[in-house]
Amino acid sequence: MSTEIVALAALALVFLIATVRSINMGALALVAAFIVGLSVFGDDTDAIIAGFPGDLFVILVGVTYLFALAKNNGTVDWIVHGAVRAVRGRVALVPWAMFFVCAVVTGIGAVSPAAVAIVAPVAMGFAHRYRIHPVMMGMMVVQGATGGSFSPIGIFGSITNGVVDSNDIEGSATFLFFSAMIAATLVATITYFVFGGRELIARGKDERALAEIGTTADAASHAATRGTVTGTPTSVVERGLGHADGVDATDDDTRLNVERSTTLLGLLALIVGALAFDLDVGFTALTVAVALTLLFPPSARGAVEKISWGTILLVGGIVTYVNLLQNHGVVTWLGDRVAEVGAPLLAALLICFIGAVVSAFASTTGIIGALIPLAVPFLLTDQVSAIGLIAALAISSSVVDCSPFSTNGALIVANSDESEREMVFKRLMQWGMSIVVVAPIVTWAILVLPSA
Template identity: 50%
Template sequence: MSLQLLSALGLVLVFAVAMARPVSIGVIALIAAFVVGTVFAGETADEIATGFPGGLFVTLVGVTYLFAIAKANGCVDWMVQSAVRVVRGRPAAIPWAFFALAAILTSIGAVSPATVAVLFPIAMSLAAVYGIRPLLMGLLTNLGATAGSFSPLGIFGIIVNGVMDGNDMGSNPALLYATTFVGSLVAAVVTFFLYGGRGLLRRGSPEQDGGSPAEGTGGGTATVTALDPVTLNAERITTLIGFVVLVIGALLFGVDIGFLAVAVAGAVAVLFPAHAKGAIEHVSWGVVLLVGGLVTYVELLERIGTIDWLGSGVANVGSPLIAALLICLIGAVVSAFASTTGMLSALIPLAVPLIATGHIEALGLMIALSLSSSLVDVSPFSTNGALALANAPEKERDRVYRGLLTFGLAMIVIAPLVSWLAFVVPGWV
């Protein structure tokens, strides 16, 4: 048995054990990385540890720590009240407002994880006020970030168009953006109605309902009442200034959002230590372990050539149409657990031989691959999904995890198949 096949089977085993036993999948993945890496791949423990996502670790810790401080000192309550006034008590409009905001930010060049990291805490707070399912808020915000990421200024759009131009495929940035945006929007519409949208459309605002029962996060009922008015003080103003620094630095100047969030949180904690004292306890350490362990194993698979082995095998399939579908499926599977950016960069060149046959249109395959690799970003093992999970209310976190996992697994199958049928098989683009 080859090392690549063995390591791929190891990934399957990781999920099987984690589903059969109540053990963190991150722990199982770290064990698998150690066993496969040292026993079969000849790597040292230090080499295996290089695959741990240090940047993601800092991002998850920094962002959740900062917002824990903001929640403790009342800043989040003030932002929620301000947002409630802006949406004018329309619960059904709130998830779409975050879809639109995320799409706008990524369309003008903001990186998707940085965008959702800024938006999720406020979105989840509003979800609690209006009795909206946290899962719905997380999914629509994520899909909005995906919708804008393939613009000519978006990070995914730059990658796809650049690789296509480099391989003389004839890019069409406007059509790529339009089709991927519409694809994400369609997914968001379906998601909205599957996860409680009908109930939101039938409801008025909490103020209009007079604090009457509204649809809860778990599908039952929850009394939604107005928050006690929160006014600005020196600590909350300082925290708000920190948020502005975070948004401008991360979204406009490309400063690493994790380290910037740690710096902002540290500054607020030094200036106002009372509310920051217990905030570190609310960092989502379980999420950090879950994602960090799995990504460490996937990075091992990339180093030992398993990902390239899978992609090359697919490219050699006899039927170009079937090969195109399999490439989209690989993009979806791996992107659900690792870097979408990396998958787009790696798989697009593998499509060159298929396109050279003349049976596959370049742009159609690129659109299908783009949607397949990005619509799965809601997986709890990807950066965006992990951030949604980290910011979900603690009592709802297991429910949100299962929902994100179910949705992500469904997208692994649905996104490649539908996008392949729409953009590859007809050959119209």
């Protein structure tokens, strides 16, 4: 039995054991990487641990730490209230607002995980507060970021079009973008209605949210002139800064105080740094979080414990094992087996499947750049449409980013409410694995098969 088959069988065993037993899949995958790396590939521990995704670790730690602080000091509540006010209580529109925000941000060049890292904490906080299914909200965020990324100036679009040009393959940046955007919108629409979209539409305006905002807003508007809020004597300064002269200031999460304003400035710095200056999202978020901790120690209590350590272990372990496979050419070996298939249409379908499977656990950016050259021999025969196959491969490799083992999916799980985190992980894994199967078949049937 070849080493490639043994390594792939070990990965399948990891999933099987973690499914039937209560054990963190990431811990199991790290053990598998250690055993397979030593016994099958002859690596030392330094080579094995080199596959640990340090960048993903920093992103998850930094972002969840920062938004734990923002939640502790009321900044997230303030943002949530602002979002409800913006849609005038129509919570059914909020998931779509998050979808389009992510699409626009990635469409103008932001890295997809950066957009998700920025939007997901607010979106998931809103979902928990106003009874929107967290899986629906998470999928809307991820699919919006995915669709926008294939714009001509988006990261995925730039990479795909660049590889196409360098290999002298016929391509269409416009077709790629619109087909990817339609696919992402379709996935988002399906999940929207499966996870309670009709109920949200039927709900109409959320009167509870409107009443909550109206009450606190009215109280705030009279605070300066009457000096009272909900019957408690206080001044505007007292309400902003907390206790003054022994008087308890009413906590109003629709008004800004010094700490919340500073936190918002920190979040703005994260957005500008990530999008305008291409700063690392994880380190930037961690820097902002540490600065806030030094400035406002009381609200930092318990924030480190709220970092999603279990999720980090899970994702880190799986990605470490997949990187081990990539480093030893297992993915390339799969590609070579595909190349031996005589029927171009079947080979095209297999390539789409490989892209979907690998991307669900590893870098979408890397797999897009690696598999398009793999398809060149088939494209040069003119037996399949180059434009169609490239779009099918790109879509198959990207809509699976909702998998909890990818960066985007992991961010959704990490930013879910702790009471819902396990459920969100399981549902995203189910949806991610379903899309791994369905997306290649559908895109191949629509974009590749008619041109044969």
